[in-house]
Amino acid sequence: MPRTSLTGTRIRDRRTLLGIRQTHLAERVGISPSYLNLIEHNRRRIGGKLLNAIAGVLDVEPSLLAEGAESALVALLREAAAETAEQGAETDQTESFAGRFPGWARLVVAQRRQIAELGRAVETLTDRLTHDPHLAATLHEVLDTVSAVRSTASILVETREIEPEWRDRFHRNINEDAERLAEGAQALVAFLDGASDARRTVQSPQEEIEAFFVARDFHFPTLEDADQTPEDIVRDAGELVSGSAASQALKLLQQYAEDASALPLAALREAVKEQGVDPFRIAAHSGADQGVVMRRLAALPELEAGLVICDGSGTLVFRKPLAGFALPRFSAACPLWPLYRALTRPMAPLHMRIEQQGRGSAPLGGNLFDAFAVALPKGPVAVNADPVFEAQMLFLPIPGDERELWHGAIVPVGSNCRICPRMDCHARREPSIIADGF
Amino acid sequence: MGRSVLLIEDEPNIIEAISFILSRDGWEVSTHANGQTALAAIAKKRPDVVILDVMLPGASGYDILQSLRAVPETQDLPVLILTARGQSKDRDMAEKMGASLFMTKPFSNADVLEAVRALVTS
Numbered sequence: 001m002p003r004t005s006l007t008g009t010r011i012r013d014r015r016t017l018l019g020i021r022q023t024h025l026a027e028r029v030g031i032s033p034s035y036l037n038l039i040e041h042n043r044r045r046i047g048g049k050l051l052n053a054i055a056g057v058l059d060v061e062p063s064l065l066a067e068g069a070e071s072a073l074v075a076l077l078r079e080a081a082a083e084t085a086e087q088g089a090e091t092d093q094t095e096s097f098a099g100r101f102p103g104w105a106r107l108v109v110a111q112r113r114q115i116a117e118l119g120r121a122v123e124t125l126t127d128r129l130t131h132d133p134h135l136a137a138t139l140h141e142v143l144d145t146v147s148a149v150r151s152t153a154s155i156l157v158e159t160r161e162i163e164p165e166w167r168d169r170f171h172r173n174i175n176e177d178a179e180r181l182a183e184g185a186q187a188l189v190a191f192l193d194g195a196s197d198a199r200r201t202v203q204s205p206q207e208e209i210e211a212f213f214v215a216r217d218f219h220f221p222t223l224e225d226a227d228q229t230p231e232d233i234v235r236d237a238g239e240l241v242s243g244s245a246a247s248q249a250l251k252l253l254q255q256y257a258e259d260a261s262a263l264p265l266a267a268l269r270e271a272v273k274e275q276g277v278d279p280f281r282i283a284a285h286s287g288a289d290q291g292v293v294m295r296r297l298a299a300l301p302e303l304e305a306g307l308v309i310c311d312g313s314g315t316l317v318f319r320k321p322l323a324g325f326a327l328p329r330f331s332a333a334c335p336l337w338p339l340y341r342a343l344t345r346p347m348a349p350l351h352m353r354i355e356q357q358g359r360g361s362a363p364l365g366g367n368l369f370d371a372f373a374v375a376l377p378k379g380p381v382a383v384n385a386d387p388v389f390e391a392q393m394l395f396l397p398i399p400g401d402e403r404e405l406w407h408g409a410i411v412p413v414g415s416n417c418r419i420c421p422r423m424d425c426h427a428r429r430e431p432s433i434i435a436d437g438f
Numbered sequence: 439m440g441r442s443v444l445l446i447e448d449e450p451n452i453i454e455a456i457s458f459i460l461s462r463d464g465w466e467v468s469t470h471a472n473g474q475t476a477l478a479a480i481a482k483k484r485p486d487v488v489i490l491d492v493m494l495p496g497a498s499g500y501d502i503l504q505s506l507r508a509v510p511e512t513q514d515l516p517v518l519i520l521t522a523r524g525q526s527k528d529r530d531m532a533e534k535m536g537a538s539l540f541m542t543k544p545f546s547n548a549d550v551l552e553a554v555r556a557l558v559t560s
Contacts, residue, residue: 148451152451155459176451
């Protein structure tokens, strides 16, 4: 029900709810029953003293009669009702429900929020435990090292006559393995500590890198002005705990610095003003590399844009997330992304509209994005050697009302199969937890 | 009865320890650390027993095992699977692929010795 219900209706609703007769209420506040009837049917304005008096008899805040329930609360209740439509919530009475029972209404809204948070936590945890290569690799390494220690130690204990060279060698091996084991055990403890709190984000090197970039909003003013070197920034970054994260972040920042000098901020902003945010058009006009333009647009602080980069194996090596477009944390992404299509046709730029379906998408269709993707060779091109390609996809949100203005196709995509609701997708890799439960 | 073992494993200190105990027991031990070239190594060395790790660089031990079982020359070659994954589904997988014996890490030296001896006599 739209918010058109008026004060009179709310008075009538409240009165009927309490079982008070119209004549009785009219009498209590000193007006005629017919006048109250006109008020209740919204044919007479009401305010001031009379409203206060009626509110007093009906035992309710006058503002609640005058303004209805808080509009945000009503909106959230409607969202909750739409999400689980099969429960048959009386959506035509949402406002009156919120007005009459604000406490219960807030409870519904709070529980819905809590359920969503729990769902996200479960998603993160299952993702970590089943798909995190960092965890699997660490566990495997610890077991391998334990095997080596056990085997070597028992040789030392059980072999009665052992040559001094062998003995020294096995001592060295055990010492070496003990150090590795300590590191592995620490990594596991750190990981499991974090796993018990799904909201803690910094664990694997990928997560450290992401936290590092997110904290700086993917923009580095000191690299733009060449005031600092990438090495300085990485050294001062508290988020980059592991050596692997630091070295990967350093590479990304070196690339950033190169890009910034190839296409400085002022020139980029000028190009956006003239050409819009189409990276291929900007590249064609400025002569800059398409990949550089995409990365530069993603680093532009005022532009709402996401960017993903994958290597030839399809592994995401860089991700700049964007609200409304879910990027899988560890598991592989949706093969329908233009990013992967670009990988199959190197050097051919793609511009598509995509719609991501899944949790959090709007009830009528998903979230709409303009996606630009291209695969370009990485590193130097050598004679008689196949180049290695890297694909990039820049994506920008499109408001839903622009849907009508676009005459091309809108390609439906997902985030990753496990949280994707499209059951009949030919690209599906594994069942969805949405259908099968956790 | 043959006395040669090929150990296919990528962890250097495990390689050293197993080689040592098997050599002390009178076995002729050779080692190989790469999954992709393991089949070629087996064909070349023609060992009496193969000890095979599952997680190898380049290829999985199960893939190697499957290839071994697919050809007549190595169809009956005794293979001891050595793996860090000891869940029953891993055991089932090893059995399905045709493993002669399955052992989980961390193993005891005595068990490995016993297993290798048993594989040759059986």
